[in-house]
Amino acid sequence: MTALARGIGSRLGQAIGLLLAVVVVVFFLIQLAPGDAALYLAGDQGVGDAEFLARVRAEYGLDQPLLVQLGTYIGNVAQLNLGESTYFNEPVLGLIIERLFATVLLAGTSLIFAVGVGVAIGVYTARRPESPTSSAATVASLVGFSTPVFYSAIMFIVVFAAKWRLLPVGGIEDVRYDGNWVGETIDLLEHLILPALSLGIIYLAIYSRLARASMLEVLESDYIRTARAKGARERVVVYKHALRNAIIPVITAAGLQVGNLLSGALLVEVVFAWPGIGRLAVDSIFRRDSPTLLGIMIFSSAMVIVANLLTDLVYRIIDPRIRVGGSR
Amino acid sequence: MFLRNKAAVVGLVVFSLIVLVTIFGPGLYGISANKMVAKPFLGPGSELAPLLGTDYLGRDILAGIIGGGRATLFVAAVAAAMTMTIGIVVGSLAGYFGGWIDALLMRFTEIFQVMPGLLFSMVVIFLLGPGTRNETLAIGLTLWPLAARLARAEFLRLRELEYVKAARAIGCSDLRIMFRTILPNAMPPLLVSATLTVVIAILFHSGLAFLGMVDVNTISWGSMLGKNRGYTLTAWWMVFFPGIAIVITGLSISLVGDGLQDAFNPKLRGR
Numbered sequence: 001m002t003a004l005a006r007g008i009g010s011r012l013g014q015a016i017g018l019l020l021a022v023v024v025v026v027f028f029l030i031q032l033a034p035g036d037a038a039l040y041l042a043g044d045q046g047v048g049d050a051e052f053l054a055r056v057r058a059e060y061g062l063d064q065p066l067l068v069q070l071g072t073y074i075g076n077v078a079q080l081n082l083g084e085s086t087y088f089n090e091p092v093l094g095l096i097i098e099r100l101f102a103t104v105l106l107a108g109t110s111l112i113f114a115v116g117v118g119v120a121i122g123v124y125t126a127r128r129p130e131s132p133t134s135s136a137a138t139v140a141s142l143v144g145f146s147t148p149v150f151y152s153a154i155m156f157i158v159v160f161a162a163k164w165r166l167l168p169v170g171g172i173e174d175v176r177y178d179g180n181w182v183g184e185t186i187d188l189l190e191h192l193i194l195p196a197l198s199l200g201i202i203y204l205a206i207y208s209r210l211a212r213a214s215m216l217e218v219l220e221s222d223y224i225r226t227a228r229a230k231g232a233r234e235r236v237v238v239y240k241h242a243l244r245n246a247i248i249p250v251i252t253a254a255g256l257q258v259g260n261l262l263s264g265a266l267l268v269e270v271v272f273a274w275p276g277i278g279r280l281a282v283d284s285i286f287r288r289d290s291p292t293l294l295g296i297m298i299f300s301s302a303m304v305i306v307a308n309l310l311t312d313l314v315y316r317i318i319d320p321r322i323r324v325g326g327s328r
Numbered sequence: 329m330f331l332r333n334k335a336a337v338v339g340l341v342v343f344s345l346i347v348l349v350t351i352f353g354p355g356l357y358g359i360s361a362n363k364m365v366a367k368p369f370l371g372p373g374s375e376l377a378p379l380l381g382t383d384y385l386g387r388d389i390l391a392g393i394i395g396g397g398r399a400t401l402f403v404a405a406v407a408a409a410m411t412m413t414i415g416i417v418v419g420s421l422a423g424y425f426g427g428w429i430d431a432l433l434m435r436f437t438e439i440f441q442v443m444p445g446l447l448f449s450m451v452v453i454f455l456l457g458p459g460t461r462n463e464t465l466a467i468g469l470t471l472w473p474l475a476a477r478l479a480r481a482e483f484l485r486l487r488e489l490e491y492v493k494a495a496r497a498i499g500c501s502d503l504r505i506m507f508r509t510i511l512p513n514a515m516p517p518l519l520v521s522a523t524l525t526v527v528i529a530i531l532f533h534s535g536l537a538f539l540g541m542v543d544v545n546t547i548s549w550g551s552m553l554g555k556n557r558g559y560t561l562t563a564w565w566m567v568f569f570p571g572i573a574i575v576i577t578g579l580s581i582s583l584v585g586d587g588l589q590d591a592f593n594p595k596l597r598g599r
Contacts (some may be wrong), residue, residue: 021439026451033455059460142586146556146578148531150538151571154560158568162561169561263446266536271557281447282539285454297443297451304442 011312015305022301023077026294027070033290082295087287090293096277102172103276107198107258107265114203115254119247121204122211123238129216137208144205149264153198153271159277160194167194170273195272199264202256207250215246248318255311259304336587342580350397359388361395361547372565380388381565383556389566392552393573395434399548400537401577403464404529411509411529414520415475416511422476423483424506434480437473449532450541456542467532471525478521482514523585527578534574549574 042053057063061072076083082092112261125134167190168174174187218224219242227237266278273279277296284292359365365378365388372381378388411437422433440448449466456462486492487510495509536542537550544551549570 018435018438018442022443025439025443028454029451142582143575143579146527146531146582147575148534148538148550148553148571150535151567151574154553154557154567155571158560158564259442259444262444263535266444266446267538270539278447281450284540285450290454293454295449297447298443300447301442304444307329308442 002030008097008313011309013307016304018058019298019302023074023298024070026297029071029291030294031066049146077298082298083291085284085289085292087284087289087292093299094307095280095292096219096296096299099275099277102212102274103262103265103269103278105192105278106195106199106268106274107261109192110200110203110265111254111258111261113196113200114207115250117200118204118207119211119243119250121208122213122215122250123243123246125208126212126215126219127238134212141205141209144201147202148267149198149269150267152201156194156198157271161234167191170271191272195268195274198271199261199268203254203261203266206257207253210253211246211250214249215242218242218246244318248315251314251318253310255308255314258307260298262273262300333587333590335583336590338441339580339583339587342576343584346397346577346580347401349394350401353394354391354398355396357391359391361387363387363391365391369559369563381563382507383552383566384559389552389569392547393549393570396548396552396570397573397577399460399542399546400530400533400550400574403460403467404526407464407471407529407533408522408525410464411471411525412475414468414472414517416479416518418472419476419479419481420483420506420511422512423480424487424502424510426484432482433476437476440470441473446532446535449536450539453536453541458541460543460546463533463536463542466536467529470532471528475518475521475525478517479514480512482517483510486510486513516588520585520589520592523581523588527585528583530574530578535549563564583594 013220027226039053042056054063061069064072080093082096084090085092085095088095121137125131125137128134160166170191172188172191173184174191176183176187219238224237224242227241228234232241265276266281268274269276269278270282277300281293281296283289284296356359359378364385365382367376368382368384370378370382371377371391374381378390381389383389383392418433418437422430422437449470451471452466453462456465469495483506492505492509495505500509533542534548534550534553535550538554540551540554542548542551552570553567556563556570560567
């Protein structure tokens with residue numbers, strides 16, 4: 001077995017352990033809540049005698065010791081059973097899968113936009129650290145970081161959708177284009193612009209700053225001076241030698257922030273009526289649909305874990321110095 | 329050093345003003361955020377309207393902004409203090425002792441890092457119910473991993489230094505070395521991180537209020553955004569001004585944090 005395969009194997013093992021731990025934490029969180037499913041059903045059906053409660057508890061296994069319940073719960077999650085929604089009376093996993101595409105599309109577009117434009121701004125300003133553009137970018141980045149994502153989202157709607165009527169106010173599709181493949185795609189992109197922009201701006205603020213700091217540091221390092229000394233052209237020095245190393249902290253940050261990205265997506269989905277997982281989570285709270293809420297919790301944690309694994313892989317491609325199993 | 333950074337000084341002054349306004353403003357302004365003062369939907373500058381207009385119930389937007397900062401700033405401050413405390417305790421134990429303690433604590437920290445933060449605090453409030461105490465708890469329990477990692481990195485670095493070894497050689501106890509010898513030297517980056525945490529806590533509490541997850545009887549900037557959102561297409565001012573309040577508060581604290589960073593670490597100035 002090569003070192004790479006072994007390293008990836010151990011990372012996978014860690015990831016599974018981590019997910020298991022999340023399931024345990026979620027399970028004990030449920031135990032913290034006052035009352036249980038039997039009380040909830042009793043309230044729902046208007047029967048409250050002790051016999052009914054005992055029957056329901058026996059039926060759902062709620063009379064078992066906690067550890068046995070935990071075992072059953074982990075077993076179910078391992079078989080991809082996240083329980084059944086008390087509102088839809090459907091398996092939670094199916095509800096999540098239906099909405100997965102919308103959330104991944106939104107979060108993915110924002111992330112690519114933020115990393116791409118952020119690195120471009122970072123490189124541009126790092127080469128002119130004393131210029132007015134550079135200080136303007138720093139201030140803009142601080143403003144972007146302090147602006148709540150739901151606020152910029154609403155303001156975008158006011159300006160671009162309500163005042164200038166350039167883009168749709170919300171939702172993901174228009175019935176107009178039903179059945180027409182090209183029209184549907186353009187329509188989807190039109191609906192995507194404002195949500196992705198509102199979500200991307202915060203991360204643009206963070207990554208442009210990070211890219212700038214990291215680029216400034218790399219440009220001062222010895223190997224860049226060597227590259228210049230041997231007469232490499234400025235373009236080659238900046239884009240080939242420096243950028244490759246300067247981009248690593250940005251990738252690290254992007255990988256670590258997938259959880260925050262999903263949190264932001266939740267707020268954006270609510271503002272734009274975007275039919276994703278985040279909006280389902282918010283709706284589930286108001287429907288007191290705890291199986292769905294907790295299912296989303298576990299599922300999105302799994303998404304973050306997978307994203308971290310992918311970041312790890314991207315690392316290895318960009319920077320061969322990073323060896324598997326080394327300290328992070 | 330700090331005082332020479334103009335942006336940071338402006339940030340500090342603005343933030344102090346905001347704190348003064350949230351403490352004394354409601355009493356001085358004299359109009360309750362919950363009171364109907366004029367016709368609903370009056371824009372700023374229209375006849376008989378208060379300075380920043382009225383909302384859909386005819387309440388004074390300016391009164392809401394003056395009164396609405398309290399809940400958010402209080403929860404954010406306490407939650408940030410809680411975050412830093414948990415983070416420093418976990419991080420210092422992990423960094424100082426290393427070995428299996430470090431491995432165990434960092435695995436534990438990772439659990440809280442993979443759960444999307446806003447979702448986690450929503451679940452905590454859903455399970456415990458809204459209210460100042462639970463909201464603070466929900467945010468504090470969510471944000472600590474960042475501080476823990478930072479504290480751990482600092483302790484890992486500092487524990488190898490001469491003066492720490494000297495303290496150990498003269499027989500100081502572990503606790504004394506951790507909190508009297510190392511912690512003061514680890515404070516600069518932790519203080520910068522604390523300012524950042526306050527900003528994030530403000531954004532979190534505003535987000536939760538926006539979603540209607542916090543106590544509905546308390547007016548806050550986030551809840552004004554959430555409740556007035558349905559009228560933005562006709563009445564932009566109901567949402568525009570409370571949002572600006574959040575941005576200015578967050579920005580002023582960020583500027584202070586930036587200034588602190590420059591003051592502590594002159595090498596990085598201007599980055």
